[in-house]
Amino acid sequence: MSWGSIAAALKTRLAAVSGVGKTHSFQRVFKGSSDQTEFQSAYCKDRLINVWMVTRTKRVSSPIPGESKRRVRHSVLILGLLKQDDARTSDATFEGVVDGVCVDLETGDRTLGGACVTHGQPEAAISLGKLSEQDVHLAQIAFDVEEVL
């Protein structure tokens, strides 16, 4: 078990959810213009911003009483972005994808294919934001993942 394998397993799970576009097991931080090839490669599917990224905001390790092992708790943050497009009712589309991601986490394999012991229930914060001057829908899905080392 490791954070790398947990993030990779989450990326795989995200990619299987209907409506999810590009996926990454880490947070992309490309700052260039949206018409650059690098931007398209990092964030876009079919030339539209639609990206889901896995990162973490905290790592806490604690000894397990009576054992020679440690319990490691990762605070995971999944970031989802979709370009705003009123004509395509992008808000409704995005809400559906957020539901799909959360339901998959709530009902799917909690060991992430053996990458962790278990994970907690996801909490999603949904808002509007910007990515390189582009208006986007933004979802931040947070939950804890536990592994034993």
Place this chain on the structure above:
Amino acid sequence: MTDQQLPIANALVSWLDPQLASLSLAEHRLDLSTAAHPRYPANALTDCPRLLLRAYKGDIKALANQGVRWDYVFSYWLYMRDVTQAQILAALATIEGCFLAQFNPPSLSAAGTEYIAPVQVVTHDEMPHPLGEKRLRVYPGEILIGAVARKH
């Protein structure tokens, strides 16, 4: 744990272990740590069912012209995952039954016991996993065991 209590504890685990195949234990051993029970296992998915033996105390009584008598208290802690109370009671009854079938087996007698028997069976409240997954709930059960050893 005293020099006399340790061989009794080891003999207890060795004697009981082959009789508990039906419980499919992931772990059965003497717990030499000082960490308190009941305690949540490191990984309930792989560590349960687990059976840990703790040695708690040994009262010494000097008997006039009859040597010394030790009253030992052991505690067997059984941890099972995602079971009902009936299932943990049944598992505890399996362990208890081994003692009731043979009060002082030869291997324990050779380790110094004169008498060994369960004195109390307890089930404790379930221990939920902090992240809330139902199938990682662990149920602890305990069998207190009394043993007497005597030195003339």
